[in-house]
Amino acid sequence: MKRTNDRAQLAADQELGIGNVLTSLAGRGTGLDRPALTFDTDVEDHPAWQPLTLHELDQRVAARAAALHALGIAPRDCVAVFVSTGADMVLSYLALARIGAIPALINARVAGATAAEYIRRLRATGVLADEAHRAELAPHGLDTPLLADVADLGKGDPAKAPPVYRHHADEPVVITHSSGTTGLPKAVGHSHHALFASIRHRLTLPKPQGLDRMLAALPTAHAAMVIAVNLALTNRVELAVLSEQSGSGVLQAIERWKPQSVLGFAATWSELAGEDLSQWDLDSISVWWNTGDCAHEAHIRRLVAVGSRRSLTPQGIKRTKGSHFVDGLGSTEMGHSQFFITHTPTTDRYGRCIGRPHAFSTVAVLDDDYEPLGPGEVGQLGINAPTLSLGYWNDSVTTYRTRRNGFFLTGDLVYQDEDGWFYHVDRAVDAVELPDGRKLFSAMSEERVLAACDDIRECTVVAVREGGRVTTTVLLIPVDKADIETDRTAQVLAALEDHVAATVDRIVVVDPELIPLGPTGKVRKVLLRERFLAGERFEAGGSRTGDGAVLAS
Incomplete structure (x- = not known):
């Protein structure tokens, strides 16, 4: 089967979604020996930085699904996942989704007291944690049962995994959380189709440059990581998952693994921009992909100065010095960046320009009465898109407070210019x-x-x-x-x-x-x-x- 036909078939498959990409691809029986995911830590007897093939990944996820099933985890059970490594986070999410449970992924940096309260509000069935995070939770009187240490889940027998759960389009499949900068992180539920909507859209387009070998420098518990994993699987490309996202750690990973693109958040770009990049081998990089908060011009300019990209020259298509930086604006609740703009060393549209909306998104700039504003007027950003989350888990009050006139209110202040470009000026709570x-x-x-x-x-x-x-x-x-x-x-x-x-x-x-x-x-x-x-x-x-x-x- 041609790769282009494969992508088109996946895009058209309405059974496919964020809960079953791995099992669906394994069930097709093609490309089973192709490298799929690489982790920066060992996975049982599989060494760090060695790629797992699609078949190997499917077997390790099935082993964990069997172990969870033996613990009594069943479809629709909410299970919190509080772990340190990218391997434990990603494999736990895939295993829980395989049996129809709902993984609630918790950032490893959340303090123990905060995590305990967050888990209590989830009304979770159980908690998967590693040794370090079990110790973090211990002093806080958590009533939710601690399940087996994640280090033991890989000992399950793949042959004893229960039947693959059949997800419905609008069912919750995974819970991620907001950044928690204004208080307790908010639990955000994502459905089978919504968190897959941006991937489905991309599968209908030509495969973009820099999507053959990707490095995910994203918080491993974030919705962006869930999207990245499934984007890589459906495009049959390699993805390396980093457990932590410090600037020096990302640079070391780039030198070691030689990715074509790096996916990250604004905080990581800030750290990278503060380094002397001339001292690192970054020639493999073609694209930096940003999600979450939009990035600062000062950081973008330092990053696009390194790496190389394919460019149209008088002599034809050639590789030239300098990389692309794809910027935008997104959030956990939006389910995906809703805007995009591409920078190179020769572009100059900055001033917190977040670009134009993706084709799947309808956006509006709204006044305090939630009516549309004209060009140049700063107002609240409203989004209507198939990527939107289901809302806040166990918190309908906050869910419906953020939905007005058919839009989700993101909490961002933006304006649109006469040419249709959007600019982000602040978070509403900070203005x-x-x-x-x-x-x-x-x-x-x-x-x-x-x-x-x-x-x-x-x-x-x-x-x-x-x-x-x-x-x-x-x-x-x-x-x-x-x-x-x-x-x-x-x-x-x-x-x-x-x-x-x-x-x-x-x-x-x-x-x-x-x-x-x-x-x-x-x-x-x-x-x-x-x-x-x-x-x-x-x-x-x-x-x-x-x-x-x-x-x-």
């Missing part, structure tokens, strides 16, 4: 209205500062309202070789809009360890605002004080 009626957009302010300051790797802008006054703190994290004593006040203020610069009372170079992050690497600005209102201040160089002193470096 502040100033006394004169204008708005301070923290994300757009960070974009401006990073674009203006070459020696700054990351910037966090935090605005707080005290009485009738708004004060803004600009926290800077320099690249490793930058002088932390340099006075950047004039440079930062010049980069900001005048009405934003007028609110700034502190510009501080800080130790990155002092910036509170959520499990996926997002800055917890809500927590920073609470700290600042309580009188906490960050001193230049990294320490904290509660004396309220105004400090700048």
